[in-house]
Amino acid sequence: MSIDESDIPALARGCAILGTGGGGDVRTGSLAAVRAIRAYGEVPLVELADLPGDALVVPLSGIGAPTVGHEMIHGEDEPKRVAEEVERLFGRPPSAIMSSEIGGSNGVGPVAWAARLGVPLLDADGMGRAFPEVQMVSMYVAGLPADLVIMSDIVGNVVTIRPIDGLWSERLARAVCVAAGSHALMADYVLTAGRARGAVIEGTVTRALGIGRATEGAADPLGALQDRLGAVRLITGKLTDVDRRTTGGFVRGTATIEGTGDERGRRLTVELQNENLVAVEDGAVRAGVRAGVRAMVPDLITIVDTETAAAVQTESLRYGQRVSVLAWPCDPLWRTPKGLETAGPRAFGYDLDYVPVEELTAHG
Amino acid sequence: MSIDESDIPALARGCAILGTGGGGDVRTGSLAAVRAIRAYGEVPLVELADLPGDALVVPLSGIGAPTVGHEMIHGEDEPKRVAEEVERLFGRPPSAIMSSEIGGSNGVGPVAWAARLGVPLLDADGMGRAFPEVQMVSMYVAGLPADLVIMSDIVGNVVTIRPIDGLWSERLARAVCVAAGSHALMADYVLTAGRARGAVIEGTVTRALGIGRATEGAADPLGALQDRLGAVRLITGKLTDVDRRTTGGFVRGTATIEGTGDERGRRLTVELQNENLVAVEDGAVRAGVRAGVRAMVPDLITIVDTETAAAVQTESLRYGQRVSVLAWPCDPLWRTPKGLETAGPRAFGYDLDYVPVEELTAHG
Structure with a gap:
């Protein structure tokens, strides 16, 4: 083709x-x-x-x-x-x-x-x-x-x-x-x-072409995308805080989403370094404490527009946006010991043992 | 050989x-x-x-x-x-x-x-x-x-x-x-x-070998070195101030020498960026004002130990050292328009027109 x-x-x-x-x-x-x-x-x-x-x-x-x-x-x-x-x-x-x-x-x-x-x-x-x-x-x-x-x-x-x-x-x-x-x-x-x-x-x-086509003309784009990815929805709400700075060739920061509708009262923070790295509920990541962590690198965490299911890239995060956060498993290669050493949470400075997103969200 | x-x-x-x-x-x-x-x-x-x-x-x-x-x-x-x-x-x-x-x-x-x-x-x-x-x-x-x-x-x-x-x-x-x-x-x-x-x-x-040998066993090393180089002696005195910092892969700073003996009351400042760039008497280099400038890059300015005539390198400058400052003409290549554009005073941020050391010191 x-x-x-x-x-x-x-x-x-x-x-x-x-x-x-x-x-x-x-x-x-x-x-x-x-x-x-x-x-x-x-x-x-x-x-x-x-x-x-x-x-x-x-x-x-x-x-x-x-x-x-x-x-x-x-x-x-x-x-x-x-x-x-x-x-x-x-x-x-x-x-x-x-x-x-x-x-x-x-x-x-x-x-x-x-x-x-x-x-x-x-x-x-x-x-x-x-x-x-x-x-x-x-x-x-x-x-x-x-x-x-x-x-x-x-x-x-x-x-x-x-x-x-x-x-x-x-x-x-x-x-x-x-x-x-x-x-x-x-x-x-x-x-x-x-x-x-x-x-x-x-x-x-x-695969990228298939993901892009999944939402085309869909009645429920978010649901169609979730099915295609095999993703868990971590929260649906409103972007209430974006902290983002460019240093040494990287963008680093956090995005905070507060739940709306049925999810009012919940709060999810996404930590990022160019990409979204860790999603944690009700609080920041503290050394070795994974209470509240819902997904972590190398698994994938994407913030999408709740209505269109289009990805919101780091540089486009804006206060007040209505978004949902999806998370899904990475390629098995990244879950090998060498894969995790290369791109697991510790490779980004987080003192966290990797736990697959499926386990972190199974009882969520 | x-x-x-x-x-x-x-x-x-x-x-x-x-x-x-x-x-x-x-x-x-x-x-x-x-x-x-x-x-x-x-x-x-x-x-x-x-x-x-x-x-x-x-x-x-x-x-x-x-x-x-x-x-x-x-x-x-x-x-x-x-x-x-x-x-x-x-x-x-x-x-x-x-x-x-x-x-x-x-x-x-x-x-x-x-x-x-x-x-x-x-x-x-x-x-x-x-x-x-x-x-x-x-x-x-x-x-x-x-x-x-x-x-x-x-x-x-x-x-x-x-x-x-x-x-x-x-x-x-x-x-x-x-x-x-x-x-x-x-x-x-x-x-x-x-x-x-x-x-x-x-x-x-x-040439470097010949310069090094000129002072070997000489009764007057400073005089022998000056003759070999065809250099002018700008001052003989004592190092009274050294301001030196390492930033972005360079050493930048100034060294100030106050005259001793017959030269008491005189003061020469050498501005440096890894190398010695400008020697100016009684004051700092000001935009476009060359009053007091006695030698400038690409001509050579070297601080030597007054007794042994050994060069004092930038990283070895110390308060109280007894030194003389010599200056002599660079290779003619550096005095061409392209040579001066490449390594003349303006290439180092000095708002000075180049004047050969022979002219600057002729009436000094």
């Missing part, structure tokens, strides 16, 4: 839901995708099994603070510069582009990047959601060496990092990103299709 | 004088040079004319705040990692190492790096002195494209930057340097011997 202009709105809605508040503003990625498809034609969507084992897959993502990415006009030559560097280093051009993170703008942007390069998009990504740090990808969890990062910024600089590990990869890429104006296009874990098997999360472009 | 262990003290003294206070602590470079020569043997010193036109010359320097470089134990594998990256990108290994800046530790360190790699050292550098920013090199002034920077840090990360210009080269390299612990080894303007002609300052290793 191919992705054409008519698929972009559904893809964008699905990617916003999977973005758990982050991954960049999907409007930015959508505009870029529509513009590129009009100029270069539709983008073939391929499965890993369709590619020869030695085909080069280039995982791409925008890196930077969403509030900055949102406002910057993206250059159009970044994908070309990354592809040129890939060809210089590997002696052959990319066979396919992959989204590093399906959540948010980074799930839609790769359609534009693939269109510009004239290569197919792989139906897979490295997260099955969005995460704020570059080492938080399935390739890292699968034990692939984080031996090469290629970055291209809007002014035309290209930076190649050969880090000793994933944490240095994050530290150096973030420093380059901040120096380059807090936004850049990044290729991380360039790999062959052969090595990608078992190291990427397959089918996630198709 | 070759550089052996017995040459290192003189080379270090000369490089410290040419460092105008900066370029890193020469003791660090000296220790590394002695250790590497003992392990790998003496280092051939070659002239540009000795190399075939297509021989690869790799200009190397340490980048970072001197106060940090001073205290960090340097890794020994950085030169090897840079050379491997050069070979990966150019398809052949380096034929010679060149010091990017002859001033300070960066003039002595390349002896160690060349010894470890088993390649000759080129008798040339990119500054004829020391400068704080990476675009302030003769290759940039000569119009060579700043198209590649290779950095290797102490933990083993390798970063390659393809910047759009010299200023972006500086901005990105500095960001990587700070993220990597404020110190890294850097190859900038990897070039063939053919392209190096007219784009590097030749003979500066020999």
Whole structure:
């Protein structure tokens, strides 16, 4: 199959839901995708099994603070510069582009990047959601060496990092990103299709499209979305407090939702770092105390408009919005010991043992 | 000729004088040079004319705040990692190492790096002195494209930057340097011997050795040094005030010297940013007012111990030291319009038109 202009709105809605508040503003990625498809034609969507084992897959993502990415006009030559560097280093051009993170703008942007390069998009990504740090990808969890990062910024600089590990990869890429104006296009874990098997999360472009289409024309969009995701509804109410600041290339903060209607008197706080990380009822997360915690990273927590079921991204949170909070299980990869070490609650500074959302909400 | 262990003290003294206070602590470079020569043997010193036109010359320097470089134990594998990256990108290994800046530790360190790699050292550098920013090199002034920077840090990360210009080269390299612990080894303007002609300052290793030897056993070391450099003595006195802080990978500050003996009542202030930049008598530099300015960058200003004529580096400035301040002309390359635009007083934020030290001190 191919992705054409008519698929972009559904893809964008699905990617916003999977973005758990982050991954960049999907409007930015959508505009870029529509513009590129009009100029270069539709983008073939391929499965890993369709590619020869030695085909080069280039995982791409925008890196930077969403509030900055949102406002910057993206250059159009970044994908070309990354592809040129890939060809210089590997002696052959990319066979396919992959989204590093399906959540948010980074799930839609790769359609534009693939269109510009004239290569197919792989139906897979490295997260099955969005995460704020570059080492938080399935390739890292699968034990692939984080031996090469290629970055291209809007002014035309290209930076190649050969880090000793994933944490240095994050530290150096973030420093380059901040120096380059807090936004850049990044290729991380360039790999062959052969090595990608078992190291990427397959089918996630198709899944995002399906999520986006689930609410189209639905009488009860919130219910339709919940069914599609297999999600628990944590609260329905009103956004009463948003505390959000941009520091060191990240957006950090909290969003507080107070219950309305039948749920009057309840209060849920969502803690976020680009993405929504922890949802806790009646209070803040305290060291080691998980009383009140209803869901935690790497499980997915998304704030949606109660009426339309559209995701509300971190940068669009506003006092008084009528919202519901949904939570659902992450890909099993993230529940392995290496997965939790990489992107569990402690990786974000929370002194909490991970408990799956199904258990946390079973008696809720 | 070759550089052996017995040459290192003189080379270090000369490089410290040419460092105008900066370029890193020469003791660090000296220790590394002695250790590497003992392990790998003496280092051939070659002239540009000795190399075939297509021989690869790799200009190397340490980048970072001197106060940090001073205290960090340097890794020994950085030169090897840079050379491997050069070979990966150019398809052949380096034929010679060149010091990017002859001033300070960066003039002595390349002896160690060349010894470890088993390649000759080129008798040339990119500054004829020391400068704080990476675009302030003769290759940039000569119009060579700043198209590649290779950095290797102490933990083993390798970063390659393809910047759009010299200023972006500086901005990105500095960001990587700070993220990597404020110190890294850097190859900038990897070039063939053919392209190096007219784009590097030749003979500066020999010059540094000659400066270092001028004071050996001299009855009047200060006079001998002054003669060798063709330098003017701006003041002899006592260090009465040192204001120094490390921010964003740089050391910035001022040093004030009050005259003693015949010069009692006089006061000279040296403004510095890693290196000594402006010497002004009786007052601070005010916008556009050069009254009292006795020497300014790119001319060289070095504070020396009055008795031994050894250079006092920025990080060693101490209240009460008996010092003299010498100033002498820079290489003619720095007095061209492009040279002054790159490293003249305005490049450092001083609202001053450049006037050669010979003119500023002719009526002093």
